[in-house]
Amino acid sequence: MTSTLTPTLEPAPAPMLRHSLSAPVAAQPRPVPDGPPVLEARDFRFSYGPREILHGINLNIRRKAVTAIIGPSGCGKSTFLRAINRMHDLEPKARYQGQILLDGRSIFGPACDLVELRKKVGMVFQRANPFPKSIYENVAYGPELNRLVPRRELPDLVERCLRQAALWDEVKDRLDTPATGLSGGQQQRLCIARALGNSPEILLMDEPCSALDPLATLKIEELLVELRQNYTIVIVTHNMQQAARASDFTGFFFKGDLVEFGDTADIFTRPAREETEAYITGRFG
Ligand SMILES: Nc1ncnc2c1ncn2[C@@H]1O[C@H](COP(=O)(O)OP(=O)(O)O)[C@@H](O)[C@H]1O
Numbered sequence: 001m002t003s004t005l006t007p008t009l010e011p012a013p014a015p016m017l018r019h020s021l022s023a024p025v026a027a028q029p030r031p032v033p034d035g036p037p038v039l040e041a042r043d044f045r046f047s048y049g050p051r052e053i054l055h056g057i058n059l060n061i062r063r064k065a066v067t068a069i070i071g072p073s074g075c076g077k078s079t080f081l082r083a084i085n086r087m088h089d090l091e092p093k094a095r096y097q098g099q100i101l102l103d104g105r106s107i108f109g110p111a112c113d114l115v116e117l118r119k120k121v122g123m124v125f126q127r128a129n130p131f132p133k134s135i136y137e138n139v140a141y142g143p144e145l146n147r148l149v150p151r152r153e154l155p156d157l158v159e160r161c162l163r164q165a166a167l168w169d170e171v172k173d174r175l176d177t178p179a180t181g182l183s184g185g186q187q188q189r190l191c192i193a194r195a196l197g198n199s200p201e202i203l204l205m206d207e208p209c210s211a212l213d214p215l216a217t218l219k220i221e222e223l224l225v226e227l228r229q230n231y232t233i234v235i236v237t238h239n240m241q242q243a244a245r246a247s248d249f250t251g252f253f254f255k256g257d258l259v260e261f262g263d264t265a266d267i268f269t270r271p272a273r274e275e276t277e278a279y280i281t282g283r284f285g
Pocket residue numbers: 005006007010048053071072073074075076077078079080091
């Protein structure tokens with residue numbers, strides 16, 4: 001896995017928002033299956049060296065729903081997402097306290113197998129990062145390596161994942177051409193298909209659309225709505241309209257705290273906290 005720990009400059013929220021007076025209109029709420037959360041953060045603290053980045057996050061992620069994480073740059077959204085996949089394991093200065101539970105079990109406990117964790121928790125990054133291989137191999141690589149299906153079933157699996165990622169029709173006639181020949185939006189959907197290849201429970205997406213044009217962005221949003229039927233999705237986004245349209249729940253991070261969490265419709269129409277309102281109406285970012 002490539003290292004993505006270097007802090008990057010991030011784009012400001014969608015410019016139109018800065019001038020709008022009201023929050024984006026939230027999508028109609030839809031019933032979300034009840035039941036225990038798939039993921040729980042319990043007083044989760046995270047530091048790099050002496051600096052505490054996350055100050056005790058308590059958050060439940062519901063199964064088969066889209067949860068959006070919003071908040072200004074530098075407030076710890078990516079750090080939180082990466083912690084869920086234990087991407088800081090190789091960072092000597094990284095320290096955590098508290099817990100993150102996946103299906104009720106600590107992801108930091110000795111019983112947690114890192115390979116298993118990363119199979120259950122797929123990750124999609126801001127910049128599409130396909131392997132320098134063919135379209136087919138990008139999706140087949142993980143399941144083949146992990147022997148998830150018998151070899152003869154790989155083509156079917158690849159097709160299923162590409163269909164789920166709404167890419168099949170665009171690539172079915174050129175599966176053996178290099179993935180790098182695809183457009184940015186197609187590459188991002190390929191990365192989603194690749195993540196699906198490992199049959200994850202959860203997909204973590206860190207600003208997956210910030211490098212994409214509006215049309216490609218819309219395709220990914222439509223895809224989220226499809227995918228939540230079978231997967232749990234946690235998406236970090238700077239795009240308020242996207243959070244409002246495509247998510248069921250929204251958490252607002254600010255300076256390392258989870259300031260507010262709730263149904264997306266509530267967060268965008270009647271936020272309880274002043275900071276949340278200021279952020280979603282574009283008064284700071
Ligand atoms: N590998 C790292 N080492 C030291 N500090 C880091 C590292 N990664 C992120 N940070 C710092 O942690 C804070 C939160 O960063 P990040 O989680 O990337 O915020 P966000 O995704 O909300 O923009 C920032 O101040 C950032 O500079």
